[in-house]
Amino acid sequence: MHRHHHDHDHSLEALRDALTAGFWDERYAGSDRVWSGRPNQRLVEQTADLTPGTALDVACGEGGDAVWLAKQGWRVTAVDVSQVALAKVAAHAEDEGVGDRIRIGFYDALADPRPAGRHTFDLVTVSFLHVPTPDFADIYRGIAEAVAPGGRLLVTAHHPDDVVTGARHDHGPGLMFEPDRVLGTLGADRPDGGWEVEVADTPVREQATEDGPLLVRDTVVRLRRTE
Numbered sequence: 001m002h003r004h005h006h007d008h009d010h011s012l013e014a015l016r017d018a019l020t021a022g023f024w025d026e027r028y029a030g031s032d033r034v035w036s037g038r039p040n041q042r043l044v045e046q047t048a049d050l051t052p053g054t055a056l057d058v059a060c061g062e063g064g065d066a067v068w069l070a071k072q073g074w075r076v077t078a079v080d081v082s083q084v085a086l087a088k089v090a091a092h093a094e095d096e097g098v099g100d101r102i103r104i105g106f107y108d109a110l111a112d113p114r115p116a117g118r119h120t121f122d123l124v125t126v127s128f129l130h131v132p133t134p135d136f137a138d139i140y141r142g143i144a145e146a147v148a149p150g151g152r153l154l155v156t157a158h159h160p161d162d163v164v165t166g167a168r169h170d171h172g173p174g175l176m177f178e179p180d181r182v183l184g185t186l187g188a189d190r191p192d193g194g195w196e197v198e199v200a201d202t203p204v205r206e207q208a209t210e211d212g213p214l215l216v217r218d219t220v221v222r223l224r225r226t227e
């Protein structure tokens with residue numbers, strides 16, 4: 001049976017099934033390259049002014065972002081639930097000559113939302129990890145915990161407007177989110193929340209598709225841990 005037949009089943013069980021190693025291993029094993037191999041535009045934009053240090057790429061997929069960061073001089077740890085994806089990251093890093101600057105690691109957000117030790121990375125980046133609403137706070141707080149004092153959390157996601165405009169099919173209720181959801185969940189909307197909001201934006205970009213260019217909207221949040 002093909003798991004993608006579950007795409008339109010929006011029960012919590014089905015949404016969580018799309019966050020399992022089995023689901024993603026099958027997807028990553030099914031094609032040489034699921035994503036483009038290039039870094040996400042928002043990651044490139046949002047790290048341009050940062051001094052390279054240690055970076056954690058959460059739900060790294062095939063490692064387009066992780067390899068790019070390593071090439072910019074970051075020491076990168078790339079984690080994902082899919083061992084198939086992680087093997088691709090390692091191979092891609094070797095091909096690009098940055099194998100010594102990338103570590104890979106297993107991370108299952110549903111099993112333990114914390115991908116790393118507390119307050120350990122200068123940059124923690126998570127791109128397009130869409131999780132069911134009941135799991136959102138635990139997972140995103142767990143991810144944010146890995147940011148070192150003075151370090152940054154960068155969250156990039158699909159904006160829910162894309163469903164309204166028809167740019168994307170509905171992945172499930174509440175899966176896509178706005179910047180405010182991240183700020184509220186982490187307390188970054190409060191002056192004493194321990195975060196400085198550097199970016200909370202919803203920019204549009206053009207995405208190439210088989211039917212021509214499509215305008216899509218991203219959620220982009222960049223926070224700096226102030227304490």
Ligand SMILES: C[S@@+](CC[C@H](N)C(=O)[O-])C[C@H]1O[C@@H](n2cnc3c(N)ncnc32)[C@H](O)[C@@H]1O
Pocket residue numbers: 018019020024035040058059060061062063064079080081082085107108109110111126127128129
């Ligand atoms: C839409 S892809 C994004 C990949 C990559 N960040 C990128 O931008 O190309 C979502 C990623 O989340 C990973 N993922 C799904 N469920 C997960 C879980 N429970 N824990 C950790 N990673 C998970 C998948 O394996 C997949 O690589």
